[in-house]
Amino acid sequence: MRTARPLAVSLLALALACALPATAQDAATPQRPEVVAAGKAVQQQVVDWRRHFHQYPELSNREEQTAKRVAEELRKLGLQPRTGIAHHGVTAVIKGGRPGPRIALRADMDALPVTERNSLPFASKATATYRGETVGVMHACGHDAHTGILLGVAKALVAMKDTLPGEVLLVFQPSEEGAPAGEEGGASLMLKEGLFKDFKPDAMFGLHVFSSIPVGQIGVRQGPLMAASDSFNLKVVGRQTHGSRPWGGVDPIVAMADVIGTTQTIVSRRTDISRQPAVVSFGAIKGGIRYNIIPDDVEVVGTIRTFDEGMRQKIFADLKNVASHVSAAHGAKVEANVPDRDGNPATINDPALTARMTPSLQAVVGADNVITPPLQMGAEDFSFYALEVPSMFFFVGSTAKGTDPVTAPSNHSPEFMLDEASLDVGVRALLQVTLDYLETPKG
Ligand SMILES: [Zn+2]
Numbered sequence: 439m440r441t442a443r444p445l446a447v448s449l450l451a452l453a454l455a456c457a458l459p460a461t462a463q464d465a466a467t468p469q470r471p472e473v474v475a476a477g478k479a480v481q482q483q484v485v486d487w488r489r490h491f492h493q494y495p496e497l498s499n500r501e502e503q504t505a506k507r508v509a510e511e512l513r514k515l516g517l518q519p520r521t522g523i524a525h526h527g528v529t530a531v532i533k534g535g536r537p538g539p540r541i542a543l544r545a546d547m548d549a550l551p552v553t554e555r556n557s558l559p560f561a562s563k564a565t566a567t568y569r570g571e572t573v574g575v576m577h578a579c580g581h582d583a584h585t586g587i588l589l590g591v592a593k594a595l596v597a598m599k600d601t602l603p604g605e606v607l608l609v610f611q612p613s614e615e616g617a618p619a620g621e622e623g624g625a626s627l628m629l630k631e632g633l634f635k636d637f638k639p640d641a642m643f644g645l646h647v648f649s650s651i652p653v654g655q656i657g658v659r660q661g662p663l664m665a666a667s668d669s670f671n672l673k674v675v676g677r678q679t680h681g682s683r684p685w686g687g688v689d690p691i692v693a694m695a696d697v698i699g700t701t702q703t704i705v706s707r708r709t710d711i712s713r714q715p716a717v718v719s720f721g722a723i724k725g726g727i728r729y730n731i732i733p734d735d736v737e738v739v740g741t742i743r744t745f746d747e748g749m750r751q752k753i754f755a756d757l758k759n760v761a762s763h764v765s766a767a768h769g770a771k772v773e774a775n776v777p778d779r780d781g782n783p784a785t786i787n788d789p790a791l792t793a794r795m796t797p798s799l800q801a802v803v804g805a806d807n808v809i810t811p812p813l814q815m816g817a818e819d820f821s822f823y824a825l826e827v828p829s830m831f832f833f834v835g836s837t838a839k840g841t842d843p844v845t846a847p848s849n850h851s852p853e854f855m856l857d858e859a860s861l862d863v864g865v866r867a868l869l870q871v872t873l874d875y876l877e878t879p880k881g
């Protein structure tokens with residue numbers, strides 16, 4: 439549904455629009471010639487980098503060789519990388535020859551415990567130990583592409599740095615997919631270790647290759663883009679008894695069944711879903727061992743997805759309430775850990791920054807090829823940066839022409855396959871955004 443804007447507001451918007459410089463407003467703004475040239479100049483190298491990272495993927499918080507290679511490449515460009523931030527994070531600053539604003543660009547570097555099923559010459563044959571098991575390792579989320587793209591952008595920016603206004607902080611981040619149990623990692627740890635202490639950017643940008651969008655298109659939206667992701671654990675504690683004599687104990691199975699049932703009313707009856715969607719799902723349930731024993735306890739784990747901090751906190755409180763009161767009605771107790779660890783906040787694009795930079799994305803792929811994707815229930819730890827500085831995160835379509843993006847193997851699939859043309863789109867998009875931001879005075 440669309441609502442008509444009052445005429446006065448439309449005229450005011452039009453007047454403001456005309457007052458802005460062409461690069462920040464005109465959707466038909468051409469791509470910068472230096473972006474076109476730089477894109478061509480680094481294209482093959484970005485493909486080679488990405489293939490290398492694809493062939494040698496490393497799990498979260500284990501990106502030792504990847505970080506080493508990234509730092510080496512940055513040194514080759516004449517930069518002085520800082521290494522070892524949040525375990526294997528690497529950063530470097532490109533100082534322009536002219537004064538200007540400061541921005542940060544982020545790429546994540548970690549891979550997933552997935553055994554690759556693609557037959558590519560550079561397919562991964564890597565294995566590692568994960569949760570005590572030997573697993574295949576694959577760049578199934580495309581972070582190999584992000585690392586290659588950011589190195590390409592770095593190379594292009596270094597080549598033009600004498601005329602570049604401002605400074606660019608390159609952030610090669612480990613552990614986006616989540617640190618192993620008992621470890622910290624990722625964006626939140628980089629911030630904790632002082633990422634922005636000496637370099638507080640005015641804005642930050644990041645991208646993600648995405649199977650649901652065809653190559654040649656970019657997806658971006660103002661405000662919430664990706665969900666907050668939180669996990670929880672509930673344990674209903676009753677009293678064990680013989681299955682033939684339920685009155686001799688307290689049945690945690692029936693109590694947990696009611697907890698699960700009543701939990702369904704949290705989103706459907708108590709959450710204002712006209713504001714933002716929300717999801718509460720159970721992922722595992724465990725209790726009991728034998729047909730005629732009512733066990734002592736039953737445990738469940740699950741996930742909560744939200745886009746609004748108030749709704750997130752309210753669902754935590756509602757779930758704790760349901761768990762404790764429903765359990766009490768059964769004479770059982772409950773141990774409710776909601777959430778049971780620090781989750782990712784929602785990834786929220788700064789509306790003004792996103793409005794300002796969308797024409798830069800349109801310049802690269804054409805106005806019709808910048809789409810507004812639906813809200814994504816998946817999460818991204820880029821969200822932590824966006825809490826600190828105005829930020830914009832966008833999707834770069836990666837599914838080859840001729841393949842249906844709806845049914846294409848998704849990110850995290852062992853058959854996830856990105857069209858390498860998306861690397862070139864990513865480089866040019868990030869470069870155009872960078873130059874437009876740095877060179878356009880704040881209006
Ligand atoms: Zn992922």
Ligand SMILES: [Zn+2]
Nearest residue numbers: 579581614646
């Ligand atoms: Zn990812």
